[in-house]
Structures are given as C-alpha cells and as structure tokens.
Amino acid sequence: MSSQATNVTAIDSKKPTTKQELIAANVKLLIEQLEAGHSEALTDYLTAMSRFHNYSFGNVLEIARQMPTATRVAGFWTWKNLGRSVKAGQKGIRILAPIVGVRRKKEPEAQKDITKQNERMLLGFRNAYVFDITQTDGVELPELHQVSGDPGENVERLASFVKNKGIQLVYNQNIAPALGMSYGGRIAILPGQSKAEEFSTLVHETAHELLHKAERRTATTKTVRETEAEAVAFVVGKAVGLVTGTASADYIHLYHGNASLLAESLEVIQQTASVILAALEPPAQEASEEADAEPELAGVAA
Structure with missing residues (x-):
C-alpha cells in the first residue's frame, strides 16, 4: 500500500486528492496550531529551562573539557x-x-545623587561546581512532544535524494545535543534517534540546504529560517503518515516564530515540501505493483 495514499485518510474533512492539496491542508493545520499558542508541554518545558543558567564561553569550555558528554x-x-x-x-x-x-561611595559623593549611593562591582571569581543531568536522579524533566510513527523506506529515499544533490550526509555523535546540523553542502545527523525523529530531522536539515544557501541566508533571520525548515518537516512528516502532534509548532515557538511569519513564507514552504515529497515517491515499477495490490487507493495522492 502506498504510504502517501494511506496518509491521506488522516486528513479528515475534505480529503485532499492531489499532492498540492495535501500540502495545503497540512500547512493550514500547522497555522492553526501556531495560532492556538503554546502547548502545555512547551509551557512546562520553558518553565523548567528558565532555571538553567547561561554560562560564559570560558565556563562552557571548562564544562566540555571536564565532561565532554x-x-x-x-x-x-x-x-x-x-x-x-x-x-x-x-x-x-x-x-x-x-x-x-558593593562599593560604597563617600558621603559627599552619595549626597550629590542618592540614586547612586552604592555601586555593584566585580570583586573576583570563586570556584563553583555544577553537575550534568546524568549525575542526578529524580523526576523526569519536561520534554517537548516528539514525532512518532514509521517512515518506512522514506529515510533511505530522502538520504539518496540528498546525496544526489551533491550534499554530504554524515551521522555524528559530536553534534549533541543538536539533532541535526546543516552546513551548506553537508548535513550531520545525531545517531540513535527513532526512525521517525531521524526522518523529521533529515527533512528539516534538507529544507535548510534547499532554502537557505548563502544569498538567501543573509537576507533572512534565524527565526524565519527555522520556521521555514520546521514547517517543511511538519508538512512532509504528516504526508508520509508520521504522528507530529504539536512538536513542530512547539519548535517554531521556541525560535519565536508564529503563524503570520509562516504565512509570509508560504510559497517557499509549499514548493520545498513538494520537491521533497516528489523525491519520496516510489519508483514507477514499485508504484505500479502497489496500485495493482490496492486498486481502490490508486491515484488518490498525486
């Protein structure tokens, strides 16, 4: 059975009959999720993350030196x-x-401006100690929703499409905690993800490669780029039958994206999703065999 044909049944109301209608329906769904605001999972996640400090560059290097993981x-x-x-x-x-x-000013100086009587100042540094989450036990930290489901052969098809585009694809543990990275001509994916997450991440990074080359990268903000890439991942993921929930909307909200910004990028999102979905279509012979096996679904998703 064609995975794309099967997935069409997941869109209730007016069932899309073409690839473009399928893309439009999924984009509409994502816009509705963004307009609904933060999900409960995202709110809980942001509340927990607000308790973590942003460390200086020097301390980041110290942490990495002492515990690379x-x-x-x-x-x-x-x-x-x-x-x-x-x-x-x-x-x-x-x-x-x-x-x-606090450096206290002398009385004559303090009387001149009572709002500046005392001045905070850096006196020096002291040793302090932090611990990684792996060194702790207790309640699970709030997590964002994750993509689930079975992408089938679409991971391999997308990987083949990427390589045929001349884009190097590698799996690298060192990019953690990032799930994927796009370097312009090279994509790195964090190994060990579920197949659904791996596929979604690969679609996201492929969208970056297709959309955000040098000339367009300099003309857009990070918020725009992340909104576009994640919107493509949502549309393609839904089209191949993955259960996305609010995962993509939460991700876009994390980068301060919103429905109006997504609407402004609608054309490039639809075009890019269409290109990727076309690359995921099974070879002609395989498609013909599937059509023979499931004649009632033949031609539902163009």
Whole structure:
C-alpha cells in the first residue's frame, strides 16, 4: 500500500486528492496550531529551562573539557528545585562563579545623587561546581512532544535524494545535543534517534540546504529560517503518515516564530515540501505493483 495514499485518510474533512492539496491542508493545520499558542508541554518545558543558567564561553569550555558528554548542567540546589538529586559520590564540574560586591561611595559623593549611593562591582571569581543531568536522579524533566510513527523506506529515499544533490550526509555523535546540523553542502545527523525523529530531522536539515544557501541566508533571520525548515518537516512528516502532534509548532515557538511569519513564507514552504515529497515517491515499477495490490487507493495522492 502506498504510504502517501494511506496518509491521506488522516486528513479528515475534505480529503485532499492531489499532492498540492495535501500540502495545503497540512500547512493550514500547522497555522492553526501556531495560532492556538503554546502547548502545555512547551509551557512546562520553558518553565523548567528558565532555571538553567547561561554560562560564559570560558565556563562552557571548562564544562566540555571536564565532561565532554555533558548536555544539561546546573548547581546542586537548582537540581533540587527541579525535583532531582545529585547521586552520591558524583564529582562536580568546576566552573568560575563571579563574586559581586558593593562599593560604597563617600558621603559627599552619595549626597550629590542618592540614586547612586552604592555601586555593584566585580570583586573576583570563586570556584563553583555544577553537575550534568546524568549525575542526578529524580523526576523526569519536561520534554517537548516528539514525532512518532514509521517512515518506512522514506529515510533511505530522502538520504539518496540528498546525496544526489551533491550534499554530504554524515551521522555524528559530536553534534549533541543538536539533532541535526546543516552546513551548506553537508548535513550531520545525531545517531540513535527513532526512525521517525531521524526522518523529521533529515527533512528539516534538507529544507535548510534547499532554502537557505548563502544569498538567501543573509537576507533572512534565524527565526524565519527555522520556521521555514520546521514547517517543511511538519508538512512532509504528516504526508508520509508520521504522528507530529504539536512538536513542530512547539519548535517554531521556541525560535519565536508564529503563524503570520509562516504565512509570509508560504510559497517557499509549499514548493520545498513538494520537491521533497516528489523525491519520496516510489519508483514507477514499485508504484505500479502497489496500485495493482490496492486498486481502490490508486491515484488518490498525486
């Protein structure tokens, strides 16, 4: 049975009869999700993430040097407030924490401007220790919705399409915690994802490669680029039968994208999704055999 033909039944109301109608229906669904605002999962995720500090470049290097596998670090009490405890015997990751003091101005100076009587100043640095999430136990942190389902042979078909475009495709553990990266002529995917997540990530990065080459990259913001790439991933994922839920809408919201911004990019999103879906169509002989096996569905999804 053709996966695309099967997926058409997932769009209730007026069933799309062509690929373009299928794309339009899925884009409309994504716009509705964005207009509905943050999902409960996204709200919980943002609340938890707000407790994590943004570390200086120097501290990021220190963390990476001491624990290259670290993905999410926080101090002892931050983990406690998140419902997790540092495991017994775990060695902390040393970072430098600023020591901030108050310099009191002399009385004559203070009287000149009472709003500037005392001045905060950096006195120095002290050693502080943080722990990676793998060093802790406790309640699970809120996570964003993930894509699920079975993409079938579409992962291999998309990988073949990417390579035929002259784009190098590699699987690299070192890009964690990112699931995928687009470098312009090269895509890196984090290994170990579910097949559905791997396919969705590959579609997202392929969209970047097709849409955001040098000339267009400089003319768009990161918010626009991430909205476009994730919208393509949503449309294509829905078309091949993946269960996306609010995963794409949540991702777009994380990059401050919204429905109006998506609408402005509608044409390029539809065109790019159409190109990728065309690349996922089975070879003519395979399609013919499927049509013979399921004559009632033949020709439903162009």
